[in-house]
Amino acid sequence: MEFINEIVANENYAFLVVLVIGGLTLWFLPAILALFFNRKHFKYILLACIPAGFSFIAWGGVIVWATTGKVIGKYANKVNAES
Template sequence: MGTIENFFATIQQMNAVTLLLFGLFFLLVWFLPSLLALLFNRQHAGKIALLNIPAGFSWIAWVALCVWAVTGKLGDKLAAKARFKPVA
Protein backbone atom coordinates (compact mmCIF):
# COMPACT_ATOMS: atom_id res chain seq x y z
CA MET A 1 0.00 0.00 0.00
CA GLY A 2 2.99 2.28 0.27
CA THR A 3 3.13 2.75 -3.48
CA ILE A 4 -0.47 3.99 -3.67
CA GLU A 5 0.11 6.34 -0.74
CA ASN A 6 3.24 7.71 -2.42
CA PHE A 7 1.30 8.26 -5.66
CA PHE A 8 -1.43 10.27 -3.93
CA ALA A 9 1.15 12.23 -1.93
CA THR A 10 2.91 13.14 -5.18
CA ILE A 11 -0.36 14.27 -6.78
CA GLN A 12 -1.16 16.46 -3.79
CA GLN A 13 2.23 18.18 -4.12
CA MET A 14 1.72 18.99 -7.83
CA ASN A 15 0.64 22.47 -8.81
CA ALA A 16 -2.35 23.05 -11.09
CA VAL A 17 -0.35 23.47 -14.32
CA THR A 18 1.62 20.27 -13.80
CA LEU A 19 -1.55 18.37 -12.94
CA LEU A 20 -3.28 19.72 -16.06
CA LEU A 21 -0.33 18.73 -18.27
CA PHE A 22 -0.24 15.27 -16.71
CA GLY A 23 -3.98 14.87 -17.35
CA LEU A 24 -3.67 15.97 -20.98
CA PHE A 25 -0.75 13.59 -21.54
CA PHE A 26 -2.71 10.75 -19.93
CA LEU A 27 -5.73 11.38 -22.18
CA LEU A 28 -3.52 11.67 -25.26
CA VAL A 29 -1.96 8.27 -24.57
CA TRP A 30 -5.33 6.71 -23.65
CA PHE A 31 -6.99 7.86 -26.89
CA LEU A 32 -3.96 7.36 -29.15
CA PRO A 33 -5.68 4.56 -31.13
CA SER A 34 -8.58 6.91 -31.90
CA LEU A 35 -6.23 9.64 -33.06
CA LEU A 36 -4.31 7.17 -35.22
CA ALA A 37 -7.60 5.92 -36.69
CA LEU A 38 -8.46 9.46 -37.76
CA LEU A 39 -5.20 9.60 -39.68
CA PHE A 40 -4.95 6.08 -41.12
CA ASN A 41 -8.26 4.20 -40.90
CA ARG A 42 -11.19 6.58 -41.32
CA GLN A 43 -13.73 3.93 -42.29
CA HIS A 44 -13.39 2.21 -38.89
CA ALA A 45 -12.60 5.31 -36.79
CA GLY A 46 -15.98 5.28 -35.03
CA LYS A 47 -15.65 1.63 -34.01
CA ILE A 48 -12.09 2.14 -32.83
CA ALA A 49 -13.10 5.21 -30.81
CA LEU A 50 -15.95 3.31 -29.17
CA LEU A 51 -13.74 0.34 -28.31
CA ASN A 52 -10.94 2.61 -27.14
CA ILE A 53 -12.69 3.57 -23.90
CA PRO A 54 -12.68 0.10 -22.28
CA ALA A 55 -9.51 -0.99 -24.12
CA GLY A 56 -7.45 1.49 -22.14
CA PHE A 57 -7.70 -0.81 -19.14
CA SER A 58 -5.92 -3.61 -21.01
CA TRP A 59 -2.54 -3.11 -22.65
CA ILE A 60 -3.17 -6.01 -25.02
CA ALA A 61 -6.47 -4.57 -26.27
CA TRP A 62 -4.96 -1.07 -26.47
CA VAL A 63 -2.05 -2.29 -28.61
CA ALA A 64 -4.44 -4.30 -30.79
CA LEU A 65 -6.49 -1.16 -31.40
CA CYS A 66 -3.34 0.75 -32.32
CA VAL A 67 -2.46 -1.93 -34.86
CA TRP A 68 -5.99 -1.91 -36.26
CA ALA A 69 -5.96 1.88 -36.50
CA VAL A 70 -2.64 2.02 -38.35
CA THR A 71 -3.29 -0.83 -40.81
CA GLY A 72 -6.52 0.52 -42.29
CA LYS A 73 -5.25 1.78 -45.64
CA LEU A 74 -2.67 -0.98 -45.80
CA GLY A 75 -5.46 -3.56 -45.79
CA ASP A 76 -7.13 -1.83 -48.75
CA LYS A 77 -3.85 -1.82 -50.68
CA LEU A 78 -3.24 -5.51 -50.02
CA ALA A 79 -6.80 -6.38 -51.03
CA ALA A 80 -6.37 -4.47 -54.30
CA LYS A 81 -3.13 -6.32 -55.05
CA ALA A 82 -4.73 -9.68 -54.28
CA ARG A 83 -7.40 -9.27 -56.94
CA PHE A 84 -6.55 -11.05 -60.16
CA LYS A 85 -6.81 -9.16 -63.39
CA PRO A 86 -8.14 -11.10 -66.40
CA VAL A 87 -5.56 -12.08 -68.96
CA ALA A 88 -6.35 -10.68 -72.41
Protein backbone atom coordinates (compact mmCIF):
# COMPACT_ATOMS: atom_id res chain seq x y z
CA MET A 1 0.00 0.00 0.00
CA GLU A 2 2.91 2.29 0.69
CA PHE A 3 4.05 1.89 -2.93
CA ILE A 4 0.68 3.10 -4.23
CA ASN A 5 0.62 6.04 -1.81
CA GLU A 6 4.11 7.04 -2.95
CA ILE A 7 3.11 6.95 -6.65
CA VAL A 8 -0.01 9.05 -6.03
CA ALA A 9 1.89 11.50 -3.80
CA ASN A 10 4.51 12.07 -6.51
CA GLU A 11 1.73 12.87 -9.00
CA ASN A 12 3.30 10.58 -11.56
CA TYR A 13 0.13 10.29 -13.62
CA ALA A 14 1.82 8.84 -16.70
CA PHE A 15 3.03 5.89 -14.62
CA LEU A 16 -0.47 5.45 -13.16
CA VAL A 17 -1.97 5.37 -16.65
CA VAL A 18 0.58 2.76 -17.74
CA LEU A 19 -0.22 0.66 -14.65
CA VAL A 20 -3.97 0.85 -15.27
CA ILE A 21 -3.61 -0.03 -18.97
CA GLY A 22 -1.26 -2.89 -18.10
CA GLY A 23 -3.65 -4.18 -15.45
CA LEU A 24 -6.63 -4.07 -17.79
CA THR A 25 -4.63 -5.78 -20.52
CA LEU A 26 -3.68 -8.58 -18.14
CA TRP A 27 -7.25 -8.79 -16.79
CA PHE A 28 -8.70 -9.17 -20.29
CA LEU A 29 -5.85 -11.22 -21.75
CA PRO A 30 -8.13 -14.24 -22.26
CA ALA A 31 -10.47 -12.12 -24.38
CA ILE A 32 -7.54 -10.84 -26.45
CA LEU A 33 -6.36 -14.41 -26.99
CA ALA A 34 -9.91 -15.47 -27.89
CA LEU A 35 -9.81 -13.08 -30.84
CA PHE A 36 -7.11 -15.28 -32.34
CA PHE A 37 -7.91 -18.76 -31.05
CA ASN A 38 -11.62 -18.95 -30.22
CA ARG A 39 -13.47 -16.19 -32.04
CA LYS A 40 -16.73 -18.15 -31.90
CA HIS A 41 -16.93 -17.76 -28.09
CA PHE A 42 -15.29 -14.32 -27.88
CA LYS A 43 -18.22 -12.49 -26.32
CA TYR A 44 -18.77 -15.20 -23.70
CA ILE A 45 -15.07 -15.20 -22.84
CA LEU A 46 -15.10 -11.39 -22.62
CA LEU A 47 -17.99 -11.54 -20.16
CA ALA A 48 -16.30 -14.33 -18.21
CA CYS A 49 -13.15 -12.22 -17.83
CA ILE A 50 -14.91 -9.68 -15.63
CA PRO A 51 -15.51 -11.90 -12.58
CA ALA A 52 -12.67 -14.30 -13.39
CA GLY A 53 -10.10 -11.57 -12.81
CA PHE A 54 -10.77 -11.82 -9.08
CA SER A 55 -9.68 -15.47 -8.96
CA PHE A 56 -6.44 -16.75 -10.42
CA ILE A 57 -7.92 -20.23 -10.86
CA ALA A 58 -10.99 -18.95 -12.73
CA TRP A 59 -8.80 -16.62 -14.82
CA GLY A 60 -6.60 -19.59 -15.74
CA GLY A 61 -9.67 -21.57 -16.74
CA VAL A 62 -10.84 -18.76 -19.00
CA ILE A 63 -7.36 -18.60 -20.57
CA VAL A 64 -7.56 -22.34 -21.32
CA TRP A 65 -11.03 -21.87 -22.79
CA ALA A 66 -9.82 -18.98 -24.94
CA THR A 67 -6.79 -20.81 -26.33
CA THR A 68 -8.28 -24.24 -27.01
CA GLY A 69 -11.13 -23.20 -29.30
CA LYS A 70 -9.64 -24.19 -32.65
CA VAL A 71 -7.86 -27.21 -31.19
CA ILE A 72 -11.13 -28.81 -30.11
CA GLY A 73 -12.67 -28.22 -33.53
CA LYS A 74 -9.57 -29.57 -35.25
CA TYR A 75 -9.63 -32.83 -33.29
CA ALA A 76 -13.40 -33.18 -33.61
CA ASN A 77 -13.10 -32.93 -37.40
CA LYS A 78 -10.24 -35.44 -37.36
CA VAL A 79 -12.27 -37.95 -35.34
CA ASN A 80 -15.30 -37.49 -37.61
CA ALA A 81 -13.16 -38.02 -40.71
CA GLU A 82 -11.70 -41.27 -39.34
CA SER A 83 -15.13 -42.73 -38.42
